[in-house]
Every structure is written in C-alpha cells, then in structure tokens.
Amino acid sequence: MENLTQHLLYLNVFICIITGIVLSVCIKQRPHLLIKPSIIYLLFFYILIQIPATLHASVFLDELENWYDYLLLVQLYPLTAAIISSLTFHDTTKRIWERIGKDNLSFDHGIASFYFLFVLVITGAYLYHVGPQNTGIYAIIFGTPAQAALARESSLKTLDSAAMRYSYSLLGSALAPVLVVLLSLHVKDCWRKDWPGVIVGIAGVIACFIAVSFPGHRWGPMLIVFAVFVSFQYRTHFRNLRWKHCVGFFTALSLIMIAWTARREGVDFFNLGLSGSLDYFFATKSDGIQGWAKGGLFWATVYRVFVDHMKSGLDYVQYVAQNDYLGLAAIPRLAYIMGVPPLDAPNIMNSYYYPTSIVKTGSYTTGFVFAYYSYFGIVSVLLSLVLTGLVDGCILLYDHLDNSLILPVVTTVSVASINLVGAEFFGSLLTHGLLSSIVLALGIQALYRFYLTAVLMPGAKANSKRPAGGEPR
Numbered sequence: 050m051e052n053l054t055q056h057l058l059y060l061n062v063f064i065c066i067i068t069g070i071v072l073s074v075c076i077k078q079r080p081h082l083l084i085k086p087s088i089i090y091l092l093f094f095y096i097l098i099q100i101p102a103t104l105h106a107s108v109f110l111d112e113l114e115n116w117y118d119y120l121l122l123v124q125l126y127p128l129t130a131a132i133i134s135s136l137t138f139h140d141t142t143k144r145i146w147e148r149i150g151k152d153n154l155s156f157d158h159g160i161a162s163f164y165f166l167f168v169l170v171i172t173g174a175y176l177y178h179v180g181p182q183n184t185g186i187y188a189i190i191f192g193t194p195a196q197a198a199l200a201r202e203s204s205l206k207t208l209d210s211a212a213m214r215y216s217y218s219l220l221g222s223a224l225a226p227v228l229v230v231l232l233s234l235h236v237k238d239c240w241r242k243d244w245p246g247v248i249v250g251i252a253g254v255i256a257c258f259i260a261v262s263f264p265g266h267r268w269g270p271m272l273i274v275f276a277v278f279v280s281f282q283y284r285t286h287f288r289n290l291r292w293k294h295c296v297g298f299f300t301a302l303s304l305i306m307i308a309w310t311a312r313r314e315g316v317d318f319f320n321l322g323l324s325g326s327l328d329y330f331f332a333t334k335s336d337g338i339q340g341w342a343k344g345g346l347f348w349a350t351v352y353r354v355f356v357d358h359m360k361s362g363l364d365y366v367q368y369v370a371q372n373d374y375l376g377l378a379a380i381p382r383l384a385y386i387m388g389v390p391p392l393d394a395p396n397i398m399n400s401y402y403y404p405t406s407i408v409k410t411g412s413y414t415t416g417f418v419f420a421y422y423s424y425f426g427i428v429s430v431l432l433s434l435v436l437t438g439l440v441d442g443c444i445l446l447y448d449h450l451d452n453s454l455i456l457p458v459v460t461t462v463s464v465a466s467i468n469l470v471g472a473e474f475f476g477s478l479l480t481h482g483l484l485s486s487i488v489l490a491l492g493i494q495a496l497y498r499f500y501l502t503a504v505l506m507p508g509a510k511a512n513s514k515r516p517a518g519g520e521p522r
Contacts, residue, residue: 057120058106064124065103068095068131075135080286081146084459086440086466086483087134093467094127098416101359109363114370118427119363122418126430130437138441145447149456150286156235157453159501163493164228165253171220172260178213179204185265189313197265197313198408205264207410215480221269222465222482223489225257226276230457232257233277234284267309272464274301280460310346358471362419364402369423379424382475394420417474436474440466446487454490461486 072092075082082088102109102123109119181187188200208214236250254273261269278298282290311318311329318326332345342352375394378384384391395412402413414420417436421429443462450458465482478484 054107054110057110057116061103061106061120061124064128065095065099068099068124068128071128071131071135075131079135079139079143081139081143082135083287084142084145084149084283084444084463085134085138086443086462086469087130087437089463089466090437090440090469091127091131091134093470094416097355097358097470098362099123099127101356102363105356105359109366113363113367115366118369118422119366121427121430122362122366122422123359126418126433130434133434133438134441137438138444141444141447145444145455145459146286148452149283149459155452156231156238157451157497159497160451160453160493161228161231161235161253163497163500164224164231165256167493168220168224168228168257168260171216171224172263175213175217175220175263178210179208179263184263186263189265189309194314195407201265202408202410205266206412217264218480219482219485219489221261221272222480223461223486225261225269226273226461226464226482227454227457227486227490229254229257229273230276230280230460231453234280234456237281265309265313267306270305270309271302274298274305276460276464279464280456283456283460283463306350307346358416361413361415361471364413365398365415365419365423368398368401369426374426375424377424379420394423414472416470417472417477420473440469440474440478440483443484443487446491449491450487451494454494458487458490 072088072095075088102119110116113119176184183200183204185197185201185204188197192200205214205217232250232253236247236254239246239250258270258273261273275298278294282294316329318329321329328345330345330347333348342349342357344352375392375397376389377387378389378392379394381391381393393412395414396410398415399406399411399413400409403411418430418433421432425432447455447459461482465477465486468477468481468483472481
C-alpha cells in the first residue's frame with residue numbers, strides 16, 4: 050500500500066508538470082489564445098486547484114475513499130481540457146487579438162453614457178428596494194461583525210426580489226467592469242491633453258467603485274481593479290508588463306482586502322498596538338494547513354486564494370463518498386422542468402461542513418467540475434470537457450462589437466471566466482458576466498445606434514451599420 054501511495058504521488062506531480070508545459074507552450078507560441086475564456090479558466094484552475102492538489106496529494110489519498118475520482122478531476126481533466134482548447138478557434142482569436150491591440154480603438158461618449166445610465170438606474174433601484182441603512186457596506190462601517198455578516202447576505206443573496214438580485218449581480222459583473230475599463234482607457238489617452246475628460250473619467254470610475262460596494266462584498270471592487278489591470282495588458286499584448294505593474298496591482302488588491310476585512314471584523318489597530326496588529330496579520334496555528342484559515346489575515350488570505358478552491362472540491366467529492374449523489378435536483382432549473390423538488394446544493398454543503406455558522410443561508414460553492422461530479426458521478430467529467438469547449442463560443446460574438454466596446458468586453462469576459470474555478474457553469478455564464486456581458490454590450494450598442502438614427506438623426510439610417518466606435522470594421 051505504501052508503494053502504491055508513493056507511485057500515486059509521483060503520478061500527480063508528473064501530470065501537473067505536463068499540464069503546465071502544455072499551457073505554457075500554447076501561450077508562448079500562440080499568445081492570442083489568452084483571450085479564450087477556456088484558457089484563462091484553465092490557467093487559474095492550474096494555479097488555484099491543480100498545483101495545490103499536487104502539493105497536498107497525500108491529504109486526499111489519506112482522507113478520500115474515492116481518491117481515484119478526485120485524481121481524475123484535478124489532474125486528468127485539466128490536462129485533457131488544455132489540449133482540446135489549444136486546438137480550437139485559432140483564426141477567430143487571432144483576429145480579435147489584433148483588434149484589441151490597435152492604438153486607434155476609439156472612445157464613444159454615447160456608449161459610455163448609456164452604460165452609466167444603466168448603472169445609475171440599477172443602483173438607484175437597489176438602494177430604494179433595500180434601503181441604504183440595510184446594505185452590507187453600512188453594517189460594515191457602523192455595525193458589529195455579526196451584523197455585517199448577516200447584512201452581506203440579506204442585502205443581496207436573500208433579497209425577496211429575484212429581478213433585483215439578478216439585476217444587481219449583472220451590474221457588478223457585466224456593466225460596471227465594462228464601463229470602468231472604458232473610462233480608464235479614456236483617462237489614460239486624455240492624460241495631460243484633456244483635463245475635463247480626465248476628471249469626468251475618474252469620477253465615473255469612483256462612482257462605479259461605490260456602486261458595486263453596497264452589498265459589502267470584496268469581490269466587486271477587486272473585480273474592477275483586476276479588470277483595469279488586465280485591459281491595459283491586453284491593449285499592449287502584454288509587451289509592456291513589468292514587475293512594478295504587478296506589484297502595484299497586487300498592492301491595490303491587498304489594500305482593498307485589508308481595509309474591507311478589518312472594517313468588517315471591527316478591528317481597532319490603535320488599541321491593538323504594534324504587537325497586536327502584527328498578530329492580527331501574521332498569527333499562526335499549530336494544526337497544519339487547516340490552521341491557516343484560522344490564523345492571521347495574511348495566512349487566512351493565502352489559504353483562501355491557494356487552498357480554498359482545492360479544499361472545496363475535495364469536500365464535494367468527500368460528501369459523495371459519505372452520503373450519495375445529489376442528482377438532477379441539484380440543478381434547480383432542470384429540476385423544475387422535470388418536476389423534481391429542487392435542492393440548494395451549496396447551502397446543503399454549507400450546513401454539512403459549517404453547521405455552527407451564524408449565516409444559515411450561506412452557500413459553500415465550488416467549481417462546476419466538482420459540483421457536477423457530486424450530482425452525477427464520474428461521467429460528469431465528459432460533460433465538463435464539453436462545457437469547457439463550448440464556453441469559447443462566446444468569442445464568436447466579439448466580431449459584432451464596435452471598436453469602443455471590443456477591448457472592455459473582452460477584458461470583462463476574460464476576468465469573468467475565472468469564476469468557473471469556483472462556481473457552477475451556467476451561473477458563471479448568465480450571472481457572473483461570462484456571456485451576459487457580451488449580450489448586454491450588444492444590446493446597449495444596438496440601443497445606442499437606434500437612438501442615433503431614430504431620435505437624433507432620423508434621416509441618417511443609411512449610416513446605421515457603421516460601428517458606433519467611429520471606424521467601420
């Protein structure tokens with residue numbers, strides 16, 4: 050048995066290295082593949098799940114009865130998906146890659162105004178429905194940690210209006226990121242040339258930052274910072290990427306996370322003093338890697354980023370071994386169609402693994418690969434491979450975007466594809482901006498063209514096919 054375990058550990062390392070080589074060679078030889086949602090997703094799957102699972106392979110070999118299934122999910126699935134993804138959509142991605150790298154990508158004030166109008170309307174409706182004093186950000190600033198935790202749930206996840214819940218989710222994942230990228234690129238182009246444009250652009254970015262912050266979740270502001278960083282790299286095809294850019298990016302994310310977490314937990318650094326503050330950030334526990342989650346903020350963050358996604362997948366697989374498959378009922382939309390009582394799988398997992406949590410409506414989510422395994426068993430790997438390939442169909446819609454929208458939307462879709470690492474497929478597609486950001490962009494673009502031709506210039510319908518960004522494609 051000991052020899053078998055040793056050989057399995059070597060097998061994990063070998064497959065992990067091969068997957069890394071496949072991804073590296075693909076990106077090195079064909080950098081245009083970096084705009085494929087599947088490639089971005091698999092890169093983060095590799096960093097956040099496959100590498101941690103390889104480093105801690107002894108854990109799942111010891112803890113899981115069905116370790117062979119988990120091995121297939123964390124090792125063979127990403128390798129197979131990376132090989133398949135490297136073989137598809139080369140011409141389309143190369144064409145879009147060349148478009149987003151052009152210096153003459155225009156800024157359209159009308160498109161930006163329409164986006165801002167939608168952001169303003171949804172934010173106003175959200176605040177009217179929830180009430181400013183019931184938002185998560187209000188509880189974080191003025192309430193106790195327990196109140197903040199409950200308010201973060203009640204001000205978005207458990208809203209009584211499904212339409213409001215979905216609209217605000219689209220605001221944070223599909224509207225605000227596109228608008229922020231539009232404005233950020235405009236600010237860069239106008240710097241020292243058009244100060245009124247710079248001021249308006251910065252004010253718009255701040256407004257979006259505030260708009261996505263009301264529920265009190267960190268993901269909204271961090272998503273915006275990430276989208277801006279990625280957009281500037283896409284524009285230069287990553288040729289101008291420097292270590293100082295990466296340092297600045299990670300510093301901005303860290304400051305947002307520290308400020309948010311410290312305020313949410315009611316930390317008073319003045320009363321803690323230097324020693325207490327250092328303990329708050331760097332205190333350690335003695336019970337191994339699981340202790341990181343309970344340690345100081347630094348270690349808790351390391352755990353959250355580099356271990357938590359792997360651990361959630363491990364827990365879903367372990368749940369199946371200890372209980373049973375959840376079946377079709379775990380996908381509510383299909384359950385309703387088939388007449389089966391639906392199950393809230395993330396809430397079931399949250400109650401199972403965190404029974405003492407004060408948030409009874411909490412959701413313990415994981416990547417769709419592990420979620421579908423807990424529903425249907427190992428056959429779901431084939432389904433996951435098909436879905437990983439299908440997600441790249443989104444890029445077929447890029448050609449229909451105007452010059453002013455192409456880069457912001459490509460950026461938003463790429464950033465949104467990271468959600469696949471820790472969320473279900475159709476939720477990421479429709480709610481987290483993967484497909485919805487493209488559909489909304491095409492809708493706003495069409496609405497703006499209609500406004501131009503039917504309202505401002507009713508006699509100019511002959512020019513209605515010209516991209517709103519300025520230059521015809």
